[in-house]
Amino acid sequence: MVNKFINGVDAVIIAVSGKGGTGKTMVSSTLVKLLAQTGKDILAIDADPDSNLPEALGVPVEKTVGDVREELKKDTAAGNIPAGANKWDILDYKIMESVIETPGFDLLVMGRPEGSGCYCAVNNMLRKIIETLSSNYDAIVIDTEAGLEHLSRRTTQNVDIMLVVTDPSHRGILTAQRIGELAKELEINFKKLYLVLNRVKKEDEEELRNKVAEIGIDLVGLIYEDALISEYDMEGKPLIELPDDSYPVKTVSEIVDKILNS
Ligand SMILES: Nc1ncnc2c1ncn2[C@@H]1O[C@H](COP(=O)(O)OP(=O)(O)OP(=O)(O)O)[C@@H](O)[C@H]1O
Numbered sequence: 001m002v003n004k005f006i007n008g009v010d011a012v013i014i015a016v017s018g019k020g021g022t023g024k025t026m027v028s029s030t031l032v033k034l035l036a037q038t039g040k041d042i043l044a045i046d047a048d049p050d051s052n053l054p055e056a057l058g059v060p061v062e063k064t065v066g067d068v069r070e071e072l073k074k075d076t077a078a079g080n081i082p083a084g085a086n087k088w089d090i091l092d093y094k095i096m097e098s099v100i101e102t103p104g105f106d107l108l109v110m111g112r113p114e115g116s117g118c119y120c121a122v123n124n125m126l127r128k129i130i131e132t133l134s135s136n137y138d139a140i141v142i143d144t145e146a147g148l149e150h151l152s153r154r155t156t157q158n159v160d161i162m163l164v165v166t167d168p169s170h171r172g173i174l175t176a177q178r179i180g181e182l183a184k185e186l187e188i189n190f191k192k193l194y195l196v197l198n199r200v201k202k203e204d205e206e207e208l209r210n211k212v213a214e215i216g217i218d219l220v221g222l223i224y225e226d227a228l229i230s231e232y233d234m235e236g237k238p239l240i241e242l243p244d245d246s247y248p249v250k251t252v253s254e255i256v257d258k259i260l261n262s
């Protein structure tokens, strides 16, 4: 996998978005798998409050950014922060601590705060985290929360490549279209914005290709409904263990080649 992108000073940042349940996590975990195989430094970020990227990557999670933030809040309230200490420095340090290292890649899970805390507070930290960590990695893959809010909150405004995943459902395609439109309205200039059509049945392919041709986002890949993914799902096996020569991995590999080399 040659690419001109992963040679810069800052990481190439790839975000995966779309309606809930369309395959964001499947695409994200397979991207991480393939990028990790290049031997480059890869960070995966699970920015979905209903996080399931760690399971797909087969990585147990002890601490999320949400947890770290709660701890800091409690420490501050209890007066446990030393006088003169900068709260933001402590938070930075603690966030670094919650990066989970694995042999192939690192993982950061945003998580959600305990109790009634607003998830947006955690998610608003994402932009700063990306800025801080960008120089430490060659590529960052973000599995975003479902829907559009990461755009309106501008947490994904600094990503280079936005992959919008949709399944064949009308609502999935509508959400994808809306993501494209909203990015334009908010003047968020992704270097590249691409559509991935997932869970397609062969007999519907042509009709779906025609349908998505109208929504104004370049179709970069089409992934068929795949029995092996369903099997892994049923057995609770991490999707990162899908074999390299399996259909979905080969298809996502073609997508990686296209997005990183064009
Ligand atoms: N091409 C495919 N073939 C068969 N099953 C698939 C395919 N892509 C995804 N799935 C399955 O569809 C379900 C939803 O996929 P996934 O969890 O990746 O979506 P998501 O967009 O991350 O969902 P959420 O918004 O809930 O996080 C999962 O059970 C996944 O294994």
Ligand SMILES: [Mg+2]
Pocket (backbone or CB within 6 Å): 024, 025, 026, 048, 051, 052, 053, 143
């Ligand atoms: Mg998911």
